[in-house]
Amino acid sequence: MSATKPLDYSSRPAASPLTGSIAVPGDKSISHRAIMFSALAEGTSRIDGFLEGEDTRATAAIFAEMGVRIETPSASQRIVHGVGLHGLAAPVRALDCGNAGTGMRLLAGLLAGQRFDSVLTGDASLSRRPMRRVIEPLALMGARIEAATGGVPPLRIGGRASLHGTLLHGIRYTAPVASAQVKSAVLLAGLYAQGETEVREIHPTRDYTERMLAAFGWPIEFEPGRARVSGGHRLQATDVVVPADFSSAAFFIVAATLLPGSLLLLRAVGLNPRRTGLLDALRLMGADIRELNAREQGGERVADLEVRHARLRGIEVPVARVPDMIDEFPILFIAAAAAEGATTVRGAAELRVKESDRIAVMAKGLAALGTRIEETPDGAIIHGGVLQGGRVDSAGDHRCAMSFAVAGLVARAEIRISDCANVATSFPGFVDIANACGFEISAAGGD
Numbered sequence: 001m002s003a004t005k006p007l008d009y010s011s012r013p014a015a016s017p018l019t020g021s022i023a024v025p026g027d028k029s030i031s032h033r034a035i036m037f038s039a040l041a042e043g044t045s046r047i048d049g050f051l052e053g054e055d056t057r058a059t060a061a062i063f064a065e066m067g068v069r070i071e072t073p074s075a076s077q078r079i080v081h082g083v084g085l086h087g088l089a090a091p092v093r094a095l096d097c098g099n100a101g102t103g104m105r106l107l108a109g110l111l112a113g114q115r116f117d118s119v120l121t122g123d124a125s126l127s128r129r130p131m132r133r134v135i136e137p138l139a140l141m142g143a144r145i146e147a148a149t150g151g152v153p154p155l156r157i158g159g160r161a162s163l164h165g166t167l168l169h170g171i172r173y174t175a176p177v178a179s180a181q182v183k184s185a186v187l188l189a190g191l192y193a194q195g196e197t198e199v200r201e202i203h204p205t206r207d208y209t210e211r212m213l214a215a216f217g218w219p220i221e222f223e224p225g226r227a228r229v230s231g232g233h234r235l236q237a238t239d240v241v242v243p244a245d246f247s248s249a250a251f252f253i254v255a256a257t258l259l260p261g262s263l264l265l266l267r268a269v270g271l272n273p274r275r276t277g278l279l280d281a282l283r284l285m286g287a288d289i290r291e292l293n294a295r296e297q298g299g300e301r302v303a304d305l306e307v308r309h310a311r312l313r314g315i316e317v318p319v320a321r322v323p324d325m326i327d328e329f330p331i332l333f334i335a336a337a338a339a340e341g342a343t344t345v346r347g348a349a350e351l352r353v354k355e356s357d358r359i360a361v362m363a364k365g366l367a368a369l370g371t372r373i374e375e376t377p378d379g380a381i382i383h384g385g386v387l388q389g390g391r392v393d394s395a396g397d398h399r400c401a402m403s404f405a406v407a408g409l410v411a412r413a414e415i416r417i418s419d420c421a422n423v424a425t426s427f428p429g430f431v432d433i434a435n436a437c438g439f440e441i442s443a444a445g446g447d
Contacts, residue, residue, distance in 0.1 A: 008416060008444050009416070009417040011407070011415045013411060014259055015438075017259055017262040017309070018252070018255055018438040018439075019438060020264065020265070020438075021266075022264070022267070022436070022437050023267045024244045024249050024266065024427070025053065025076075025427060025428065026242035027247075027270050028053060028426050029102060030208055030242045030300070031049075031056040032056055032059050033184075033212050035080065036106060037212050037216045038078075038237065038240070039063040039068040039083065039088070041082035041216055041238070042234055042237060044079060045080045046080075052428055053425055054424050055099055055100035055103060056100070059097070062096070062107065063080075065093070066089050082237050084235075090115075091118055095120050097120055097122045098122060099122065099422055100126070100425070101129055102181055104153065105182065106185055106188060107120055108134050110188045112157055112189045113160070113168055115160045118156075119156050119157070125397075125422070126153060127148075127154070128152055131147050132151035133179060135147060137171065137182065138186065140173065141169055141171050141189050142169055143157070144157070167194050168189055168192050169193055170193045170195035170197040170198075170231065172200070173197075174200045174202070178204075180206045183205060184208075186199050187229055190229045191218070191229065198227070199228075205323050205324075206272055208300075211300065212240075215299050243270030244267065244268050245426075246270050246278075247426070253266070253282065253289060254331045254334060254335045255406045255409055256307040257288070257308075258410045261309055263306070264306075265292075265304055269302060271303055272301065276325075277325030280318070280324075281315070281332060282332075285339055286311060286312050289306070289307050290307075291303040291305060292304040312339035313341050314341030314383075315344075316346075317344065317345050319346055322348050329348060329351055330402075331406060334366075334404070339384035341383075342381055345379035345381075345382070346378055348378055348379045349377060349379075359376075360375065361397060362380075362403070368392050369387050370387065371384075387407055387412065388411060389412055389413025389414050389415055390416070391418070392415060393417075393418050394417055396419045401420040405430075405434065405439070
């Protein structure tokens, strides 16, 4: 599903401040879940603000393969005709998740409760990502999931028909790694399980799944660090309004903070408290970010974010906030590289098993741009200063690619970023939106 054609970005120092008002695409995590819950609900659901990215389209295509009718009346809208919890049809081929780790891990839990066998595949990047963290708790529930050597995709999931009709059973599980994807996979399997399923976390993670289950009418108890469901209920169709993706907004928040004279407004950004650790970190560094017109939208808190240029200083990132900003660390590394003093990141070993080893990719890239950076097993120490120009490799990781594009705004010379094709998986139109508010990015075929 994901793009494979070689693509480089060229990002140059900005000629003027970032100004204006922009809207970034819909939240990817919520878009994945909106499709899933709408498909399993009874009745017809409408989704507005759906992210038109390759990852989310892959998830929609998977449910279409399993007999769910999904209409696209206009851009960023979906009408999903749900088939109920037990109405999915057996797929005739492997289900391709593209580059979507969220899609694959959540689907593993959902498909473990079906009556049919299934196979989940992905692109080259996803096929290197660890899946044991979801396989192991699902196995405790009675699921049978086989992975390739090393616990990576493809995943072969045995349905209840192959298990002689045996139902999954609920468990009480304490996740050893703080991961919303693992928690969500177990909760989704819990919808099909006998008894109660409870997940506890060493650090609270984003609660999109819990909030959406409640919105679709499934009884659920949850609080930071704990969630509990029981099987045997139904999901009822509902309409979902997807807020703007905070992770996409993060690139512009940092860009406007770093570039002198900037004043940028980002509209209707999702501010789920388990997602916005970057705001806390940037404010500790001295950022000037104001929340305007705060409101609730589809069960999620949203606000317009007004960002002004500010001089940043290095900090020690609070370890307690790491799970709430795990996807935003690549752009935080850029902010740290442009700040005064050193920034220390600890407790972020999860970054090594994302779309790339993000610690290694960002450390290598920043070093190539003249930043002194000390890589550690679970983070890094970034010594801020002046970013030079140069060439960096994003290793096919969309968040690293966009982060280095932001670095180009404030570097002394052009930065050439290779292997950027997968930006389309999470942020289609990134270059157009960025250039419209003052970036200097061009895209070209790779060498």
